[in-house]
Amino acid sequence: MNWISNYVRPRINSLFSRREVPENLWTKCGECGTMLFHRELTDNLNVCSNCDHHMNITPRTRFDALFDGGIYTEVEVPQPISDPLHFRDQKKYPDRMKAAQKTTGEREAMLVAEGEIGRTPIVAAAQDFTFMGGSMGMYVGNAIIAAAERAVAAKRPLVLFSAAGGARMQEGILSLMQMPRTTVAVEMLKDAGLPYIVVLTHPTTGGVTASYAMLGDIHIAEPGALICFAGPRVIEQTIREKLPEGFQRAEYLLDHGMLDRVTHRREMRDELIGIIRMLLDLPPPVAGELPAPEDAAKADGA
Template identity: 80%
Template sequence: MNWITNYVRPKINSLFSRREVPENLWTKCDECGTMLFHRELHDNLYVCTNCNHHMHIMPRDRFAALFDGGIYTEVAVPAPIEDPLKFRDQKRYPERLRAAQKATGEAEAMLVAEGEILKTPVVAAAQDFAFMAGSMGMYVGNAIVAAAERAIETGRPLVLFSAAGGARMQEGILSLMQMPRTTVAVEMLREAGLPYLVVLTHPTTGGVTASYAMLGDVQIAEPGALICFAGPRVIEQTIRETLPEGFQRAEYLLDHGMLDRVTPRSAQREEIATILRMLTGQGPVVHGDLPRPVETTQIAPPPEPEALPKLDPEPQSAPPSEPAKS
């Protein structure tokens, strides 16, 4: 052993060796191409800091930012039959389910939870587009029914975040049956007098748009979200015409009266709580640990002036008396 072996070779190896860097530290924005550091992106609720593009966000990350203190309780959802049609394309349906579960860490494409948003008790449901494109299957139908039943049981409004590519083809007509089934669940909320608020995220398409995603008492969308039944490319190929710029995007639908609001993700918490309190007749939004504001005493209107006593009508002159007879 000499100085070449002990010093020179390790020094050369350290210069030319590459450190392994995790691949998930940086994310490229789909809109502007900016490379975003994962911590900065997470702190900004997965919204591009350069172009304000709203990227995909997992339901658990959304709920952590939505509920007070990030505290919420999951609502149990009944599990459907795993493979009712024994469907197989390039892979078997159960294999695709297991692959999606491994990639996302979730059991299915929708998460249901209950908690408080700025001291406002709510039940919330969110679709995960990363799970088989958020496709609507029997589990999603069960989740919406479970969310509606829990909202009715606790007397809370229901908030739903939609993100889907449509119905799940591996379940065939059973997935299409979730459209009327979820519509009935929304009608149950209306009969109970509870608000149903929908936040449409990118993308919300297909049978989801044709059912529960467009039945809210108030319709909110995230900026730039694609909201449609058939996509722009399908429509262009069908009618063979170029569609207007921004067609079927949230801002376009807002201008044409199909939405009530287009709200950035950072402002949704405040706006959802405010709208729900207005619909349920509650007081103003409570921030932080401040006590609920005391209701101000209304000033009584000034008393009306007393009516003047009515004057008696002028006495009529008595008729002249007849002269006394002798």
């Protein structure tokens, strides 16, 4: 009797009560520790509904929310040499690249696209921090140049979302050479009289901060974003002093004149539309939902 009650019956119950539970239904906020349901988090653009902490967001998710109707066209980026230095640390560089590509589903750390926001045509580029820390290598340099060239050719402003841990060490000096290359790309936009707007997200550090991320006409940051060249721990260890509270965070930099605005992610699209139209000397945007581009084209034809 004990064998039936202690083994057979629980075994039968477990077979009938077993349910397939999908993984990753919940995400823990790294700031306040709240467990967030994945659908609600996605609808809130990866912003914690409890403490407003801005988590990482992929370029495609950002572009879906940014462009009218989530419609955009990717801009082709020239592919650089895959492993120029034959670099190896704990893994070979090509193996690290394959792992990052498998994890993110992206070819590299930056996505370039063109489309309309508020019926205003733009070119946009966004870094993916989940791809090797959004590190700046030759591909990222090529992507920014491709974005600038497309913006100049189409006479459109360029909006860039930065998120990087700095230059990619696996490409050595070649990654550092992207700093002057991207600076030249920004100068192309300025020579053409086109706006260049940078949205600094968490984190933007190292050679990215020292080049294209701080060369915009307008600098906007997401709340709480870490923006710096060397991180606060490195500075504290160097000067052996305690840094002020919130040092190198977006709000601190805004108070000290390094940024123009700190804007919530949910309000970023409307903010960009207003700024871009003002810089292009266009009428203010119309409040409310705008029709999708194809619907407007049909109406004009009729």
